[in-house]
Amino acid sequence: MSTKITPAEAKMDTLLLYLIAATCLTWSYLKNREKTRTAMKKAFKAFENILPQFLVVLILVAMAMAVLDTATISLVLGRDSGVWGVLAASLVGAVTLIPGFVAFPAAAALLQGGAGATQIAAFVSSLMMVGIVTLPLEIQFFGKRAAFLRNLLAYGFSLIAAIFVGWTVSL
Template sequence: MTQSIFLYSIIMLLTALSWFKDRQKTKKALMKAKNMLVKLAPELLAILLFVGLSLSIFTPETISSLIGDQSGVVGVFIASFIGSFAMLPSFVVFPLADTLVDNGAGLVQVSAFIATLVSVGFASLPMERKIFGKEFTYMRNLSAVLMAFVFSFVIWVVLPWL
């Protein structure tokens, strides 16, 4: 809460400074920001709804049993599978990952989820295949999945040392 107040205070201070320096540019910037917010609002609301419903359906115990620390390699595969098919914007991934960890997910499993979520696109495979071709699309997605596993393995090995 304190961080939010601090950040909002800085934003208001910098906006006020900008306003006094050049009102026209500041008005233009505020209008652009408002337009971006209006365009993103439906997506943000859908994501909030998705996360809220998911957390109401999947209790912390369920999340912990599926992708918790004790789920091991099976949890990494489950998280990778979900991440490979989910279509979420990148700016939502890290807050969602934090929420998952807070609800019992393991860091190694969440790292696999994040890596596949941002790099693998099975849901958009048909469109990608049309644009880039079959061979490139399949190789790119396969290498992204493999790198997600390598990334998770590295975290699995390094995490106990931290």
């Protein structure tokens, strides 16, 4: 039994989600116009704040995809890269500071470019859980021991999550 989603199914899912969002927005507007307007203004302001980060990461991913061909991505992050690919992806994720809404499309592009699911899971999970860049701030608020312990445990859990994803994908 194949669990692959066809492009037509993906389009239908996307259209369904847009329809649900439009319906909810219309219902909200009919229920309370002022609150809906305020919420839309806040959402647009948040979008404006996020857009520069999002565009930078998209440009970096696009440049990486243009420079790195599928063979290179597969060599470094592909299914056959093994433990070294998982470690490399997890280390890059641990030192990278990008929001999740940017990381997931980047991960999808890397998967389409030939990266392995385990390696991408290691990248995304360490990106979300480990904070090497934010470590000085964590030390300031939580102390050295707690910050290092949290990051070390988070890194271990991110590797466990990657192994679990790899195991489930291989089923």
